[in-house]
Amino acid sequence: MSLARMFKPGLRRVAQPSREAPLRQRNPMPQWRKRNPIAIGCLLALVSLGSGPAQADWPEFRGPWGDGHVSAPGTAQPVGLPLHWSETRNVRWKTAIPYRGWSTPVVLGNQVWLTTATVDGHDFYAVCVDADTGRIRFNERVFHSDNPEPLGNGASMNCYATPSPVIEPGRVYVHFGSFGTACLDTATGQVLWRRDDLRCRHYRGPSSSLVQFENLVILTFDGVDLQYLVALDKQTGKTVWKTNRSAIWNDEDVPGPMARDGDLRKAHSTPLIVTVAGEPQMLSAGAKAAYGYDPRTGRELWKVHHLDYSVAPRPLFDGRLAFIVTGLTKRELWAIKPDGHGDVTDTHVVWKLNTHVCKYASPLLVDGLIYMAAEESFITCVEAATGQVVWTGRVGGRFASSPIYGDGRLYFFDQDGTTKVLKPGRTLQVLATNTLDDGFMASPAAAGKALFLRTRSHLYRIESGGAENN
Numbered sequence: 001m002s003l004a005r006m007f008k009p010g011l012r013r014v015a016q017p018s019r020e021a022p023l024r025q026r027n028p029m030p031q032w033r034k035r036n037p038i039a040i041g042c043l044l045a046l047v048s049l050g051s052g053p054a055q056a057d058w059p060e061f062r063g064p065w066g067d068g069h070v071s072a073p074g075t076a077q078p079v080g081l082p083l084h085w086s087e088t089r090n091v092r093w094k095t096a097i098p099y100r101g102w103s104t105p106v107v108l109g110n111q112v113w114l115t116t117a118t119v120d121g122h123d124f125y126a127v128c129v130d131a132d133t134g135r136i137r138f139n140e141r142v143f144h145s146d147n148p149e150p151l152g153n154g155a156s157m158n159c160y161a162t163p164s165p166v167i168e169p170g171r172v173y174v175h176f177g178s179f180g181t182a183c184l185d186t187a188t189g190q191v192l193w194r195r196d197d198l199r200c201r202h203y204r205g206p207s208s209s210l211v212q213f214e215n216l217v218i219l220t221f222d223g224v225d226l227q228y229l230v231a232l233d234k235q236t237g238k239t240v241w242k243t244n245r246s247a248i249w250n251d252e253d254v255p256g257p258m259a260r261d262g263d264l265r266k267a268h269s270t271p272l273i274v275t276v277a278g279e280p281q282m283l284s285a286g287a288k289a290a291y292g293y294d295p296r297t298g299r300e301l302w303k304v305h306h307l308d309y310s311v312a313p314r315p316l317f318d319g320r321l322a323f324i325v326t327g328l329t330k331r332e333l334w335a336i337k338p339d340g341h342g343d344v345t346d347t348h349v350v351w352k353l354n355t356h357v358c359k360y361a362s363p364l365l366v367d368g369l370i371y372m373a374a375e376e377s378f379i380t381c382v383e384a385a386t387g388q389v390v391w392t393g394r395v396g397g398r399f400a401s402s403p404i405y406g407d408g409r410l411y412f413f414d415q416d417g418t419t420k421v422l423k424p425g426r427t428l429q430v431l432a433t434n435t436l437d438d439g440f441m442a443s444p445a446a447a448g449k450a451l452f453l454r455t456r457s458h459l460y461r462i463e464s465g466g467a468e469n470n
Helices: 037-045 257-261
Strands: 011-013 091-096 104-110 110-116 122-130 136-144 166-168 171-176 181-185 190-194 211-213 215-224 228-233 237-243 272-276 281-284 287-293 300-305 322-323 334-337 351-354 365-366 370-375 377-384 389-394 402-405 410-411 418-423 429-433 446-447 448-456 458-462
Touching: 091 181, 104 166, 104 446, 122 171, 136 181, 136 190, 166 211, 181 237, 190 370, 211 272, 215 281, 281 322, 365 402
Parallel strands: none
Antiparallel strands: 011 351, 091 458, 104 110, 110 122, 122 136, 166 171, 171 181, 181 190, 211 215, 215 228, 228 237, 272 281, 281 287, 287 300, 322 334, 334 351, 365 370, 370 377, 377 389, 402 410, 410 418, 418 429, 446 448, 448 458
């Protein structure tokens, strides 16, 4: 019996995309990666040496391609991800993680790295777990704060270790917003460089994750007082470029505590680097505007204005259109042509949707369909080209963790510890429902046949023998 309930879509078509100059299609190795020997090395490391399927490590928040896909574009062979699990089934190991953190685990070889912090925000740690055994190999305190500002939300939706790290051979980069950013040697756990001088009043805690590009690691600061992006040299940690947000705030005379406390200028989203017309472009969603930047220089290429704030989901790109969520309260999904210059609000927004748009979890794009998990128990499927709602289903749960796609399945993880495994397509079909003891705030990682799932208290390696996956 289908769980789908059909709703009238809140769709507003804004413009027609140009047919004259199609943008470059999604490419497993875009031009900017070809120019980067470190990135090539990372991609080579993603392929297993045996005769089995390719084993993709998980180097950042949304995986090797930044979009939640486990396998490379065009890969048809399944890797053998588990379909069913519980506390007593298909758990290879379960490890308690000290303190609190919502950061996504990153995986390279036999190491899993994640961050955590004391609940009061005084101490910040980088933790390395052995991928084979679940044993904690390193638990390094990298920063301390004498007087951290309280989160202001009762730690219900955020904590002091929410930004996810990035990893490459030999180095892992950890980030705690204005509390500090550091590079560690993955063999020794030694801190190679650290920065704690980048100012921003997060107020409700840092959230935006790191992005790596060529020789840079890029940080996003969307606070109540300062809003900017900054790129650091991977080798030294020195600033290469810094770009302030150019949004027009117009909130000086807005009444109420949200404006007074600075919430209307905050955002929590992580940028996505894509290839547009053969060149790298960084898509970034902030308060009151979304942007396209040149990731090499930080130069703003284009922006669109909107009226929302506190956006959390990461943008998407299908090779033609960029998809961004505008924010928290007037939440809409916008499709934007990313080939413009300057303010393109009136010319490059193709469609807008305001029905059951994801609030915290990033959307997922598979075969021309966008899947969104709303915080209030709904999952919605939308046509990427048109913005038309295909189906909306009430599946239960509240979603903050971002979903992933692998082996022809969609995996959605809720705050109560339940995972819904769906079959992608134009009807809602639930393949499995799995439950662990604690809830998901962190997004998952995958490597080889294993899922690395971080709950509020533990890190799991979930892996099956494979027969049940048929």
